[in-house]
Amino acid sequence: MADATLTAAAILIFLGVAFGVLRLVLGQTTIDRVAAIDMLTVVSISLIALYAHVAGRSIYLDVALVYGVLSFLAVLAIARYLERGL
Amino acid sequence: MIRRHSIIVAIVSLGLVFASLVIGYTEQQAARPLAESYIRLVPQELGAPNVITGILLTYRAFDTLGEIAVLFMVAASVGLVLGREGPPRGVPSEDRPGEARPSSEIVQTGTQILVPLISIFAAYIIMNGHLTAGGGFQGGAVIASGILLVLLAYPQYQPNLEFLGITESVAGALFVLAGIAGLIVADGFLDNRILPLGQFGAFFSAGAIPVLSALLGIKVGCELSVILERFRP
Amino acid sequence: MLDLFVYLLCGSILVSGILAVCLDSTLAAAVSGGLASLFAAVCYVLLGAPDVAMTEASIGSGLSVVIFLYAIRRTTERAQ
Amino acid sequence: MTDLIGSVLVLLGAIFHFSAGLGMLRMPDVYTRMQAGTKASTLGNTLVLAGLAIHHPGWSLKLLIIVYFVLMTNPVSSHALARAAHSIRIPMAGDTGIDVLRDGRQEAGGGT
């Protein structure tokens, strides 16, 4: 039961990522794409955490943590670039 | 047009070469002998649960040393190329053309709050290099991210390049010194067993790996920060 | 499930890669390039290489992209 | 039982992720996409991690940190992005055209 739920969750996340990538491809402006990236990184954190659960290894969570830092950084950098703040 | 065609031909041919690789490749069903002995040796001889860190900081520490030399040289090269070497910019930031737009208060406050957290997190990654994923490089990159965050939020902020440079040099020299210590005390250059291995899996264990990791992290962090600073408009 | 995600991630990597080559805007291309390595990092986690994943995430998709942004900034005339 | 609760939480989170993706896809302009994307996925993330915390109580502190981090950073980044979008004059969807900020800016710098 729990496994089935997890699988369902995984598929949903999968679709979420797919939509995000689709937006990335379609995105009219760079901001759209960056927003998609922002979303995708957060989803990726979930994904990694989920995989940590599946694999039963807590060490993968550290990667998720790095992701948290880094996604923020990249998005902020692009935003600052776009508003001519670099 | 000819050019484009020839590019296509080249790429396609390379693709064929690659295809042969993919077709010829079979997934590894068990670790290769060398890998297997690494997995056995690193916990046993180096006392490091993280085999990768063990390899990076002891068996292949020479590579790692080379790698920090690479980063170090990139910092110097970028300085040479972009003409920013030596004393930091004496020009007041107001005089520079095309002044950057200041960031919003939210970003600035957020940065101030986040940077200490990122730093402690970097410290965590560095110090736990031998236990969990991560280590000097990753932690160093996170340190650099913290500094980068400051640079992004405060375009006028001048990091103390002199301090960074000195820290970097000292850390690098200490790293080499630790290597020499391995030569004198333990079995060879860059041997981590200059310190007791400690209890397997404990925070202070795996000999000098945490120390090396810390030095590496500091050095990489400083180097990356210097590189970033040199790239700033 | 692992397979599924690896497929997805590989697809995403390729899409980002293609975008990085095909997009008109240099900025968007650089960002897409960074994204490719971001996806690659997730992929590394799935492949059991968290150390690499961390490095790739922090360096490949973080610092590299920022350096790109700085470079783009310095090679474009400011509008005002 | 706890496993099930955890899994359900994860599933809920996944649903939010899904809707974030969908929102990302369907929303008409940058600002609204940003809203749909960041918020839903943040919540989704929180829920997923909470679910995992139930699965693995030992991980919960670390998971808490991640959640905390994401909750702290995500609004800041989306704010910065929105500000950038606005500053490069990306238009809003819809026909209201209500934009106090732009109006204010134009008034302030109207002469120039």
Place this chain on the structure above:
Amino acid sequence: MISRIVLTTGLLLVLIGLWGMLTHRNILRIIIGFSLMGTGTHIVIVAIGYVANGTAPIIDRALSVSEAISRAVDPVPSALAVTAIVIGMAVTAVMLAYAIRLYESKKTLSIDAFTESKW
């Protein structure tokens, strides 16, 4: 199977990077091509290290040494990949520094403008 897919992806990414590097005129785009190529290479490295049903070669409560020998992925490529990534980033940085200087010298980024020395 998985590693094969990833290997393919990596190699394809190398090809994509090459394509970008060879077709674009803008120097920055060329550098992007290079960095994509680098990413592709790193993916290849990791794919080569993968062992079927592998997990990270980090010994902890969830993975004992004996288990690791049968389950862990190859640590060597991972170690190499870490080094390679840092080096790749370093090279990208140098390239970008040169791109900036080139731009400053001629106010253009088109590679066709930089053909001073020939023959």
Place this chain on the structure above:
Amino acid sequence: MVESLLHPLNIFIVGLAGGFLIPLFYRLGKSWTAAAFVLALAAMTVISGYGLFVLLNGTAPIEILTGGAKPPYAINLRMGLAESIFAFSVNLVALFGAAYVVRERYGTLLLYLLLVMGIQGMVMTRDLFNLFVFLEIVSIATYGLLGLRDTPASLSATFKFLMATVLASTFFLIGTLLLYAVTGILNIDELIAKRASITGPIGFAALIFLLACLLLELKPFPANGWGLDVYETARCDVAAMISGGVSAGVFFALLKLLPLFEDQLELIAGLGAMTFVFSNLIGLQQTNAQRLLGYSSIGQVGLLTIAVPLLYRLNADNAMFLVVGGLFINHLFAKVGLFWLAGYVGRERLQDWAVLARRPGAILTFGILIVAISGLPPFPGFWAKWQLVMSLAVGDLHVWIAIVLVGSLLEAAYMFRWFSLALNSPAEADGVPADLFPIFGMALLLVISGYIAGKLAGLAALWAYMPLAAGLVLHMLARLPSRMQCLIVLVLVTVGGSQLILELSGISLLFAMLLLAGGLVVSIACLARTDHRSGFYPLLAVMLLSLPALPRATTSLEFIFVWELITLSSYFLILRRTEAAAHALQYLLFSLAAAFFLLCAFAVLHTQTGSVSLSALRAAGPDSAPVFVLLAIGLLIKAGAIGVHVWLPGAYAEADDDVSALLSAVISKVSIYGLLVGTYVAIRSDVSLNLALVVGWIGMLTTLAGAMLAARQDDLKRMLAYSSMSQLGYIVAAIALMSHLGWVTALYLAANHLLVKGILFLVAAAIILRTGKRSIVELGGLAGVMPVTFTTAAIAIVAMSGLPPLAGFGGKWLLLSAMMEKGWYGPALMTLLATFVGFIYMARFIQAIFLGPRRATHDALTEAPIPLLTPQILLIAGIFLMSFFPKLLITPLSNAIDPQFASTLVWQGMSLEMIYGYWNPVPVMALAVIASTILFGLFWLLQQSGWWATIANVEIGGTRPSLYKGFRAVFTTLTPPWAGALWGGLTEATTTSAERIRILYTGNGQTYNLYILYYFLALYAAAGVRHLWVAVN
């Protein structure tokens, strides 16, 4: 303790720690930085030098372990002998080069230091991935250092370089990892041990990726535009480090990994050959100094890339050591020195290098470097090439020999062209910063290493270096007055030369005496010049001492060595005149080509007999026809035979006047000596004897053509030059007879020619000195003002033309007899014909110059100076001696030849009796002397009596202007300038193709990367085809 301090690992510790600490030292002060930098480099040098020392004493290679574990787990490095040589030489160069960077910003210093360390890492590491890391260290240091010059051109070149090398190192990374995927090993030693397990598409591709990267880093021919651009635009010291150091590292990596590529050895060699030949070809058309050096660098590395796989295939380990070490060290020191010199000169265009001309020290160094880079003695490149050719010949790889030699010739062509431009273009010198000492250092290192390499190559004899030592002595005395130097030369040469010939016997002794005495006598003429001829006397000393050294040679190596010394010294002597530059180059190139043929001949001989001794020529079996052909071609080129004579008139005519005399009289005899020694091999087989007939015909055609060409000339010296060619033709034909009589004749004629041409060229020198004119038509009536000169000239002409009383007659008679004996009627007929033509121009010589109406401006002329007359008179004495007492000469000649051919001469007292008649010159001589005394008295009386004006208009038979014009027209039609057209066309074709090929280099970095991609693909395809081929068979 000392051991551990000098352990090679410390190189890396010093390098890295020094690099890391330099920024700290910078805070302390600039001088601290510089001191630390130099100290670190010095420490590296000392350590590697100590390593070399220890290893030379036979220690086992030093293993460097890291990480406290054994190799397959941890990275290990190794310092073997080869490693230590590479490391030490690179360190030395770097230490010298530090002089150029030490005042730079600290970033430069640390990049430089880490670059040097990285190169040694590439050399020593035994781990594939570690090699990659060091490759990147080296690359990035290079990128950084290239940024030191920030002109747009240099920046864009650097970017191209970056693009290309990044692509290449990506290949390396992929290759390494694929190899790991196949074998699970990264340690190079283990990989080599498990070479057999590298199979399948992945293993194959992995190897090709690695190979492609290494080759590409060495900048192979079509895919190397980026490298050239960097060489062209980089700061010189940086370019030097790239050319010497970085290439060394990459090359050593290739060397190290070569066992992995044992299926691709020929392919590698082929690619190297392509690079070597084409880059040298394109270099011909280059006008930018640094780019030229770039082509040369690439070519040199290409040569190494040819040599290494082939020698590896041949399992020639000993040869490998000398060849690779020699070529590498030669390239390293010479190229680095040249690049630094380019920095010192600071001019881009080759023409502007004339600023060097006023700086004797610099020009000397430049000469040394150029000679070294062209692979000429006494520098290591020469020995290496020698050994290479020998080894290749053993493996029957003749095509490769041809490639190596053709490429070398091309390289010598542009290098020496450059040198002559630097020496002679009219550009003005101006102030240049004088930091020459590192360049001197390189020259010195070259000399030392050349000596060592020579020893290794088997040249143990010290006497071979005597000419060079004499040159050195003279160079040190260059501040003395001109005449003093000349006297010292004469004394030195007399002493040294007699030392040299002391132990000789037979033909060698005769020739040594002939050459030594001739050289000395003619050189007396040099006393006539009092101006400061900087560089002249050292070269003269070298040349004069090399002449007797040649017969001393007992092995082919010694022979070639001395031969090249003679060539080089004479080349530099010719080059002294601005007008001679082009001709000197021609002379050099033909001489080098000749030498290469000889080299090939010796190589083939070595293969056949397994000996390098010259006596092997006598022992060679009947299958030595190729040896004969090669020797004959080489020596005929050097002798100026028809078809390849084009270098001769220019070189003889445009040199300094006294040098011309030396060249024509003495130097031309070395080829005769070579023919005598070398072509004896012909009698071993019928085929060769038939070939000898061909040579005889060539000789006679040369004679005839030379005579006709001489008859066409208006230029005094050109006429004499062609006359030389003609005379040499006789000698060649005589030797080709391959009989006792023929050889006696040849030697006799050679001696005669030496005496005669010495006189005539000195006469010409005297005339030019007094009148400043060279054209015969502008002269006339000089007999009155220069009677002694006239007399000597007349005697010489008589002796040469074969008119009865004097030696020439005896020579002709002997020649005809010998031809008859052999049944060579055709050549005999041609001898007569040529003699007739000879009369015409000789008569014209006397008539037009000394007789006829004198120009008013010439009335005030005086007799030639004593120093010019002295050698003439001495030579005249020689002529008389030979004419009156031919037995004095012929008997020793005959005895000398005896070992080879049984004597056929019968002496009746003083007369030589043969079936065709007998020749007793003494009475004839006496008669002739009496007659000529009377004639001279009459002539003097006539002159005194004022009837001269009428007498002068009396024309001596056949030289009537109209009649002469008629002859001239005939000769002109008979000697169409085919040879000139042929060689001109060849030159034209070469330069045109160079020009065409150059179009490959579009200057676009992207295109270059496409080339790289195609290079890889071609490599893959070629290796794949070979793979399939092997699999199918």
Place this chain on the structure above:
Amino acid sequence: MAPNQSAVKRPSGFLWLSVLLIFIWFAANSSFAASVLATGAIISVVLAYMFTRKPGVWRDVRLSPGRLYHFVLYTCVFLVELVRANINMMRYVYAPRIKINPGIVRIRTRLETPVGRLALASSIALTPGSLVIDIDGDSLFVHWLDVKTTDTDEATRAIAGAFEEHLRKTFG
């Protein structure tokens, strides 16, 4: 900021920051061994010292039971709002036709400390439907998915009303 003031304020911010960092350190390590404690303490103190050396938000941080209480209250309110707004958001997303009425309105905040304003802005941003575009003194410009009013005060009440009080009490 005058030097004497900072000297007074410093210990508090420094202390709290250290405590916070130590907490994060523990949370990340998930281990309470003595060695971890010692290292964490040292690192945290050093970092805290470094980051409170210069004026900044961390100097002004002070916690008291009252503040903590309000913080907890705020968290609850925030979570409820978060879920509510997200469900609201999903209505939009899953609607067959997206009917929105976006616009940027100005709201005014009474929060004075930067941290407070940051918290407010983050809260607004995290509750779907509204996103802070810019901040200018006490004015926040908010992108509102469904603009109901353009009046500043009403908008403030509608968007920030739920948190502002607690935030004011927590951060001042």
